[in-house]
Amino acid sequence: MLTFFESKAFSAHRDRLGITNDDLLQLQVLICKDPEAGDVIKGSGGFRKLRFAKPGSGKGKSGSFRVIYLHVPAKGSVLFFMVYPKSERSSTTAAEVKMFAIAAAAFKNEIEKG
Template identity: 40%
Template sequence: MPKFKAEATELIATDGIEALVVYLIDHPGAGDVIPGSGGVRKLRWAAKGKGKRGGARIIYLYVVIAARVYLIRWYAKNVKTDLTADEKKQLRQIAAHLKGAQ
């Protein structure tokens, strides 16, 4: 997850990433499923100096059978408001790969 780590460290402190992981362990179905993404979800999360609403967006996949959460993307809302059709296609491919790896 090198891309996720690079994006996350720009937006939040290390303890914030740990808090996110703990939150997703307790609430793996949090956030909204992104239509056309193969089950990938988007979650609002507070970023440095911002609340949830204007903060970051976490893109992740929860695989029920394996009870695993895969962190895929992290971006600031003020930088990117929504995912493109091409990005959703890429997420579908990633989701299919991760689900098949179980």
């Protein structure tokens, strides 16, 4: 069993993009089945980028959303950090990768405390 967390940015963008609670549940199920489904973002402290198509959207995974998340297996935790449509951006910048690494360390430290 996994425990899911959302960053404030993820929650705000999820609402803006019209990702419903049912869509989020489908994303959680996908990650429960395969927590390592997304591609690892090198240098990010373990963050992964996953293609996610809203169920019933008629879009394939390649044209839908990108979800940036961190899976911490030792604690059974997943942090949803960012979500965006592919049409808004093409790749992750070096500055973002550094930010991800800092966020990964902070999140891991926080869940270690309990």
